[in-house]
Amino acid sequence: MPEPRIVTLAITGASGSLYAVEALRRLAADERVTHVDLVASDSALRVLAEELSLSGRNNLVEKILGAPYAKIQQHTDENIGANIASGSYPSEAMLVLPCSMGTLAGIAHGLASSLITRAADVALKERRPLLLCVRETPFNLIHLRNMTLAAEAGATIFPVMPTLYNLPQTTMAMAGQFVDRVLGHLGLPQPGAYRWTGE
Numbered sequence: 001m002p003e004p005r006i007v008t009l010a011i012t013g014a015s016g017s018l019y020a021v022e023a024l025r026r027l028a029a030d031e032r033v034t035h036v037d038l039v040a041s042d043s044a045l046r047v048l049a050e051e052l053s054l055s056g057r058n059n060l061v062e063k064i065l066g067a068p069y070a071k072i073q074q075h076t077d078e079n080i081g082a083n084i085a086s087g088s089y090p091s092e093a094m095l096v097l098p099c100s101m102g103t104l105a106g107i108a109h110g111l112a113s114s115l116i117t118r119a120a121d122v123a124l125k126e127r128r129p130l131l132l133c134v135r136e137t138p139f140n141l142i143h144l145r146n147m148t149l150a151a152e153a154g155a156t157i158f159p160v161m162p163t164l165y166n167l168p169q170t171t172m173a174m175a176g177q178f179v180d181r182v183l184g185h186l187g188l189p190q191p192g193a194y195r196w197t198g199e
Helices: 017-029 042-052 060-065 101-108 115-125 141-153 171-185
Strands: 006-011 035-040 072-076 093-099 130-134
Touching: 006 017, 006 115, 017 035, 017 042, 017 060, 017 072, 017 093, 017 171, 035 042, 035 060, 035 115, 060 072, 093 101, 093 115, 093 171, 101 115, 101 130, 101 141, 115 130, 130 141, 130 171
Parallel strands: 006 035, 006 093, 035 072, 093 130
Antiparallel strands: none
16 A cells, blocks of 8 residues: 555544544654644544543644644534545545544445545545544444445444553553554554564
């Protein structure tokens, strides 16, 4: 898989805001990534406020990273006319982290009723990498069937399951290792990422 240079990061209303924050930090710092389109759903904004005390939809990038970044463009989920809603826009990969079951359902059934689900629909129709980092437990049959539908359409289901074999000492370390694996899957291996080498 070629290195993605223009990446879409969508944050939805499942628990796990720390993962999204770590993904944005790494994408901002990665010189191979020239542009990031960021979109957070209203539910994601609520979870960000509850889990990380990041409130409000304005200046989200600055609140997360401590400063604005020219290469990161923030969109509202209601703006279905944004660049990432069109197949002619050269986004090379899309990451939904965390991906709620509601967002999964919308993507699996092609509803495209928000910018996030429309951009995911575009990724599927254009055959671009789409990673859905689903976050729920336990899964019911509807969840499982929706994951199957999304996978059959071309998405990669990448559940938020942190590794333990690297002996993480903090939740930040757990989130960081998971994000390293996600970005590695997209063709963006991260420096310092833990890799199991065997015994």
